Amino acid sequence: MSEFTGLTALVTGGGAGIGAATAALLAERGAGTAVLDRDVAHVPDTHLAVEADLTDDASVRAAVDRVAGELGGLDILVNNAGIGAQGTVADNDDAEWHSVLDVNVVGLVRASRAALPHLARSDHAAIVNTCSIAAWAGLPRRALYSASKGAVQSLTLAMAADHLPDGIRVNCVNPGTADTPWVQRLLDSAADPEAERARLTARQPTGRLVTAAEVAHAICHLASPLSSATTGTVLAVDGGMHGLRLPPRS
Template identity: 35%
Template sequence: MRLKDQVALITGSTSGLGEAIAKRFAHEGAKVIIVGRNQERGEAVAATIRGQGGDPMFVSADVTSEQNVKTMVDKVINRFGTIDIVVNNAGLVLPGSVIEMTLEQWNKVFQMNVTSTYLVSHHAIPLLLKQKRGSIINISSEAGLKGLKNRSAYCAAKAAIVGLTKAMAVDHSSKGIRINCICPGTIKTPMIQEIIENHEDPDGIEKEFLNRRLTPELGTPGEIAEAALYFALPENRYVTGAILSVDGGALAK
């Protein structure tokens, strides 16, 4: 077990990528904190991990609220005494060009993607500094590295996460904290599956997703979980400030 007794806090982990990361880390012996707003889904993920011999904790929290984040961190410290790994995975995508996006929608996308990453890091990093070790993994997107049609706010927010990752790495890597970023392409999560199924042209939208890549299939949550595990492993001490694209070759195309 390569993460035995490491305490890993994962936001947006009641489904999709976050759920896969939580389960993968737990399989490697980590004590995982599942964070999300849907209590039913969160408790279900925790129950699955517990049934496999893990020691999870579910915390219902809105990670765009500083008070919620403070309370969340306090609960984790009361239960486990520390935090070793943070995965900032909470996110939101709303469609629209800058003409179509309302200010309310724009702010909502930035709050869920960027502000949440800032707030969780802001309150977790002092704990990691005390230990002089730790790993923070920010989840961006291929949208943070290239332009996508009708995704103005999302592209801008995910690009901000890439820049924030690099700045955090410069500030804190010399003190033993590694900060890295994963940029997934389109991944077959329940959300993406729902988008495909509810689209007026399901075959067309799936083909559009695939046409951006070099691979014949979309990615899976498990592949992103493996990338996160690489960044989380303590022995990968030389890896910080890295931006890893797991996108089926979309950036190379």
């Protein structure tokens, strides 16, 4: 038995990386778990796999209703799906701005909006948003991505205030640079992938990248009924990157 036994959870972007690690941990701890993703080919049989596109409101609503119908309700929503972008404000055109914000911000809104009626019927309702260190630390060449994640952090606090009377807790996690397939794709596109990995590793006080499992653990902590007094919280999972100012390594 676990605190998640008898509860149901939906993880968006759960096909790989942090989302996959979170879905696996929720299932391991007893939750009926569903994954919403554009590509569900690699989702294990332990999860209900639902193919949907967060930029399509009708697709999202149908997917969420299907999850609630097949799993007998919905208690936990993990808004993890997102896409990245590199560059300064001079580098990304309007189309890319609209595309990233449509997934990272409005996509989160679509999933949450569809889930709210189901969550309101739960005694242990929780939403956890995957945000980023980029929401509160100025990172080079991440203007568009940072803007989208800054919106997610602010939106988390606003949602926590709005839906507390409905018994729905809303929190977010802010990972540092995580060792995920998405980060690996960024490294692969760099002129010198090994040097870029070394640079990303060095900027975190722990001297290593965050693991997907560590972020999943933080998400499950916030989603758990044992955290029933925690809402409107931004939890850093960044190896101390946001809060620590250490002397340079000798």
